[in-house]
Amino acid sequence: MRIGELAARTGVSVRALRYYEEQELLVPERSPSGQRRYGEGAVGRVELIQELYAAGLSSRTILTLMPCVADGAATPRLIERLALERDRVDRRIADLTGTRDRLDAVIANAAAKERTGERCRVR
Known part of the structure; x- marks a missing residue:
C-alpha cells in the first residue's frame, strides 16, 4: 500500500509516517520509481509505535525494542x-x-x- 493509504488506515498523518521512517521505526519498500510501498504488517507496526509513544517511550527506545516485538528475540x-x-x-x-x-x-x-x-x- 502507498503512504496515503497507510495514513488513512492508521489515522496517522503522512508527516508522522515519514518521521517514523527517518527514525528507522518503519522501513518501506520502494517501487522502481521510488515510491514508498508498505506491506499489511505496517498497519500493526504503526499502531504499536503509536501506543508506545502514547505510553511515553522515545523513538530511540522504541527502535531498540522493535526487534524483540518483531521476532520475540x-x-x-x-x-x-x-x-x-x-x-x-x-x-x-x-x-x-x-x-x-x-x-x-x-x-x-x-x-x-x-x-x-x-x-x-x-x-
Missing part, C-alpha cells in the same frame, strides 16, 4: 530495559489514578455543595 539487557519501561508505565498509571481520584473528590465535593445551595469558588 531479546537479549538479557533488552529484557531488563523492557522491565524498566514497564515499571515507568506502572508509575505513570499510578500517578494518573491518583489524579483521577483527586478529581473525583473535587467533583463529589462540588456536587454536594451544589445540592446544599453553596457556591463552589474557582480560583
Whole structure:
C-alpha cells in the first residue's frame, strides 16, 4: 500500500509516517520509481509505535525494542530495559489514578455543595 493509504488506515498523518521512517521505526519498500510501498504488517507496526509513544517511550527506545516485538528475540539487557519501561508505565498509571481520584473528590465535593445551595469558588 502507498503512504496515503497507510495514513488513512492508521489515522496517522503522512508527516508522522515519514518521521517514523527517518527514525528507522518503519522501513518501506520502494517501487522502481521510488515510491514508498508498505506491506499489511505496517498497519500493526504503526499502531504499536503509536501506543508506545502514547505510553511515553522515545523513538530511540522504541527502535531498540522493535526487534524483540518483531521476532520475540531479546537479549538479557533488552529484557531488563523492557522491565524498566514497564515499571515507568506502572508509575505513570499510578500517578494518573491518583489524579483521577483527586478529581473525583473535587467533583463529589462540588456536587454536594451544589445540592446544599453553596457556591463552589474557582480560583
